[in-house]
Amino acid sequence: MEKSLKLHSDLAEDVATSSSFRQFKIKHFHLDLSVDFEKRTLRGTETLQLKCIQDSQSELLLDIHPSLSMQEVSYCRSEDDSDSVKVEFITRNFTSYGTTLVVKFPAPCKIEEQFRVVVKFLASDGPGVCWLDPEQTAGKAKPYVFTQGQAVLNRSFFPCFDTPAIKSTYSAAVKVPDGFTAVMSASKGEHRMADNTFLFTMEQPIPSYLVALAVGDLVSAEVGPRTRVWTEPCLLQAAKQEYDGVIEEFLVVGEKLFGPYVWGRYDVLFMPPSFPFGGMENPCLTFVTPCLLAGDRSLADVIVHEICHSWFGNLVTNANWGDFWLNEGFTMYAQRRVCREIYGEAITSLEAATGRALLRQHMDNTGEDHPLNKLRVKIKPGVDPDDTYNETPYEKGFCFVSYLAHLAGDQSHFDAFLKAYIDKFKFRSVMAEDALEFFLEYFPDLKKKGVDMIKGLEFDSWLNVPGWPPYLPDLSAGKSLMKPAEQLSELWAAEVLDMASIKKTNIQAWKTNQAVYFLEKIIEKSPLPRGETEVHTACVPCTVEWIRGDQGFGHRDLQCHLPSAPCQRPQLRQEDPCLCAIIGAEHEIQSLVSLTLA
Numbered sequence: 001m002e003k004s005l006k007l008h009s010d011l012a013e014d015v016a017t018s019s020s021f022r023q024f025k026i027k028h029f030h031l032d033l034s035v036d037f038e039k040r041t042l043r044g045t046e047t048l049q050l051k052c053i054q055d056s057q058s059e060l061l062l063d064i065h066p067s068l069s070m071q072e073v074s075y076c077r078s079e080d081d082s083d084s085v086k087v088e089f090i091t092r093n094f095t096s097y098g099t100t101l102v103v104k105f106p107a108p109c110k111i112e113e114q115f116r117v118v119v120k121f122l123a124s125d126g127p128g129v130c131w132l133d134p135e136q137t138a139g140k141a142k143p144y145v146f147t148q149g150q151a152v153l154n155r156s157f158f159p160c161f162d163t164p165a166i167k168s169t170y171s172a173a174v175k176v177p178d179g180f181t182a183v184m185s186a187s188k189g190e191h192r193m194a195d196n197t198f199l200f201t202m203e204q205p206i207p208s209y210l211v212a213l214a215v216g217d218l219v220s221a222e223v224g225p226r227t228r229v230w231t232e233p234c235l236l237q238a239a240k241q242e243y244d245g246v247i248e249e250f251l252v253v254g255e256k257l258f259g260p261y262v263w264g265r266y267d268v269l270f271m272p273p274s275f276p277f278g279g280m281e282n283p284c285l286t287f288v289t290p291c292l293l294a295g296d297r298s299l300a301d302v303i304v305h306e307i308c309h310s311w312f313g314n315l316v317t318n319a320n321w322g323d324f325w326l327n328e329g330f331t332m333y334a335q336r337r338v339c340r341e342i343y344g345e346a347i348t349s350l351e352a353a354t355g356r357a358l359l360r361q362h363m364d365n366t367g368e369d370h371p372l373n374k375l376r377v378k379i380k381p382g383v384d385p386d387d388t389y390n391e392t393p394y395e396k397g398f399c400f401v402s403y404l405a406h407l408a409g410d411q412s413h414f415d416a417f418l419k420a421y422i423d424k425f426k427f428r429s430v431m432a433e434d435a436l437e438f439f440l441e442y443f444p445d446l447k448k449k450g451v452d453m454i455k456g457l458e459f460d461s462w463l464n465v466p467g468w469p470p471y472l473p474d475l476s477a478g479k480s481l482m483k484p485a486e487q488l489s490e491l492w493a494a495e496v497l498d499m500a501s502i503k504k505t506n507i508q509a510w511k512t513n514q515a516v517y518f519l520e521k522i523i524e525k526s527p528l529p530r531g532e533t534e535v536h537t538a539c540v541p542c543t544v545e546w547i548r549g550d551q552g553f554g555h556r557d558l559q560c561h562l563p564s565a566p567c568q569r570p571q572l573r574q575e576d577p578c579l580c581a582i583i584g585a586e587h588e589i590q591s592l593v594s595l596t597l598a
């Protein structure tokens with residue numbers, strides 16, 4: 001048998017897990033879950049199929065959370081349950097975001113030994129399991145529950161090796177009350193009517209953070225040969241209309257650029273309005289905010305982003321959260337690469353310019369030297385990886401991948417590299433070293449030239465020096481779209497307001513991202529010299545009218561930027577309320593919105 005490829009990630013440290021993921025391999029795990037909305041609990045039995053990969057292990061360590069109560073653990077060496085024995089277990093403190101389940105074996109495990117561990121547990125209101133009251137759903141009639149694993153939250157859903165360093169297949173049986181439907185990030189699903197149980201299998205290995213479940217009043221409609229939209233009944237028509245026939249094109253372009261789509265189905269679950277993120281790339285079933293139902297297909301780039309995670313992130317995964325830029329920087333590049341194919345260079349450059357402006361704001365707010373402004377973040381033990389979340393891995397990551405493309409020269413060469421990168425590391429987790437060594441191996445001439453050591457642009461500096469990207473891709477193709485937005489922002493910020501020119505700007509004709517770009521330029525210029533009141537009185541009404549539309553539902557894409565709704569942008573999905581995220585703490589625009597929404 002061929003020895004599997006040795007990677008730097010084989011030795012990757014992950015300070016965010018306390019599990020024994022280097023001592024054991026999870027070959028597969030099965031979850032038996034029963035959903036109780038009244039008690040807000042998931043009663044579960046998890047069966048882990050394990051193999052010992054380091055000799056003489058007397059205990060197994062799994063990541064859990066105080067909200068997950070352990071009831072019984074048993075150990076079994078045979079295929080059936082005949083020699084199953086209950087074993088001792090304890091819970092040990094780990095960090096503020098998790099604890100450790102310590103399972104004691106009857107006798108130390110030897111290397112290569114295979115066995116099963118069965119854990120009975122009860123998951124309640126943990127950080128990864130979100131219970132919604134009916135009022136928090138679109139239909140307002142039935143409760144809803146969904147899970148969110150990234151980054152280290154699934155340890156409150158089920159006991160696991162909660163690290164992106166390792167992957168396994170899983171299956172599940174989810175029993176739900178009558179009138180409810182369960183969906184999961186799985187390649188196969190079926191409904192057993194007799195006991196209203198939904199059966200799932202994920203045939204491809206995935207890291208624990210990509211296991212996801214949602215249960216609610218859910219229905220679905222086909223919108224493509226391998227794609228279905230799932231929503232509450234009241235949103236189904238809108239979801240079908242918005243995405244019918246659209247998503248397949250994204251998948252086809254993705255496959256052309258990055259290689260086969262390995263996950264079988266690509267379904268989209270439109271979440272209740274209280275979903276706090278733009279999107280989460282759960283494999284086979286992306287979770288997205290219903291804000292994407294803009295009515296004009298203008299927010300499809302969020303779906304393109306999540307689809308691109310099917311290759312970058314889900315198929316090739318960062319081995320720890322310090323290298324999160326490998327997931328997000330490559331995905332931003334892939335998203336814009338797909339968008340360029342479909343929508344063209346100008347609009348894609350405009351969108352990338354809005355991303356660059358967000359990075360500018362982020363660095364202005366934190367100071368360029370902030371340690372989070374390195375691509376590779378040094379996460380200290382005890383620090384929740386979610387607390388390191390920011391714009392850098394997305395937009396500085398995009399710049400670095402764009403720089404690699406620039407070094408490669410011809411776009412077709414870099415496209416071929418991306419395809420080869422996916423093929424080489426598929427179903428594995430990688431560190432930056434793995435990716436960059438492969439880049440240099442793939443382009444031996446560049447390696448010979450020492451492109452990784454060019455002064456100021458050393459690969460090592462890209463990874464480990466905080467601050468503004470030392471290379472910016474050329475976005476001048478978007479100039480014609482950026483210019484009117486820049487001009488209007490200058491008029492707003494002028495010492496003397498030129499109302500005639502402000503009124504002449506035809507913002508009705510703008511694309512969504514032009515308005516976003518305009519708002520970002522205003523933030524860069526704020527505080528505005530004339531003070532908020534005067535500028536608002538003069539400039540705001542027409543802009544807000546346009547944002548809100550005639551019935552308040554005009555440009556719903558921009559409504560996503562209003563405080564009550566989550567943000568459209570995946571980069572900002574962990575910020576809430578969204579307006580604060582995109583507009584920053586600058587009160588000009590905040591008071592603009594609060595004034596006019598009152």
Ligand SMILES: [Zn+2]
Nearest residue numbers: 305328331570
């Ligand atoms: Zn992403």
